Amino acid sequence: MKVYKLARSYLAIMTLLFMPVSGFAASAVSTINVSVTHSLSITNVSALEFGSISVSSTAGTVVIGTDGMRFSTGGVTINPSGNYTPAKFYIEGKPNANFSIKLPNTVELRDGYGNTITVDHFNASVESGTLDARGVLEFKVGGQINLDPNQSTGEYSGTMVVELNYS
Numbered sequence: 001m002k003v004y005k006l007a008r009s010y011l012a013i014m015t016l017l018f019m020p021v022s023g024f025a026a027s028a029v030s031t032i033n034v035s036v037t038h039s040l041s042i043t044n045v046s047a048l049e050f051g052s053i054s055v056s057s058t059a060g061t062v063v064i065g066t067d068g069m070r071f072s073t074g075g076v077t078i079n080p081s082g083n084y085t086p087a088k089f090y091i092e093g094k095p096n097a098n099f100s101i102k103l104p105n106t107v108e109l110r111d112g113y114g115n116t117i118t119v120d121h122f123n124a125s126v127e128s129g130t131l132d133a134r135g136v137l138e139f140k141v142g143g144q145i146n147l148d149p150n151q152s153t154g155e156y157s158g159t160m161v162v163e164l165n166y167s
Contacts, residue, residue: 038135040093042164048119048143052082055151062147066125066140076147086125086140091164095135100128102163103141109156117156118146128167 050062053076060074070084093099103122110116121144131137141162 037097037166038092038094040097040099040164040166041091042162043090043092044162045088045090045138046085048087048141048160049083049085050145051084052079053077053147054079055147055149055153057149059149060147061144063121063144064142066123066142068140074147075149086142087160088138088140089162091131091137091139093131093135093166095131095133097131097135098129098167099131099137100165100167101126101139102165103127104160104162107158107160109145109158111152111154111156113152113154115152115154115156117151119143119158119160120146122160124162 048064050064051070053062053072056075056077058075060072060076062070062072062076062078064070064084064086066086068084068086070078072078091099101124103124105120105122107119108116109119122141123143124139124141126137126139129137141160
């Protein structure tokens with residue numbers, strides 16, 4: 001009887017040791033998805049140029065429209081010399097994709113001597129839309145500079161960041 005119990009115990013242990021693993025495991029299948037698209041890029045083709053202006057003891061502004069028109073207000077005179085143009089950008093991305101553009105609220109131009117001019121009222125010829133069948137689009141950005149009375153003369157410059165997103 002002892003041999004029989006011992007043999008039975010031995011058989012039970014061996015059965016557990018050699019039992020297929022599948023009896024103690026489970027598995028599932030999952031789907032993996034990814035959407036690969038064209039990267040979205042933006043290139044600055046030309047700078048926003050306000051041209052040559054003269055100031056007086058009265059504050060004023062100069063506006064460059066996306067259509068290339070320039071006008072002044074207050075004590076600012078537009079000089080006929082000098083180039084002026086809206087900034088031009090080129091977008092490349094997924095054909096027929098929707099996009100949106102974000103412009104800065106303000107930018108400070110500096111002359112290197114501690115003097116500044118504020119640029120604001122930025123506007124784009126297209127603020128959102130759809131890229132063409134080739135995945136490209138060109139747009140322009142205009143804005144307004146605000147000059148203080150007796151603004152210090154000199155060459156002022158700064159940078160603006162234009163953001164572009166798929167929408």
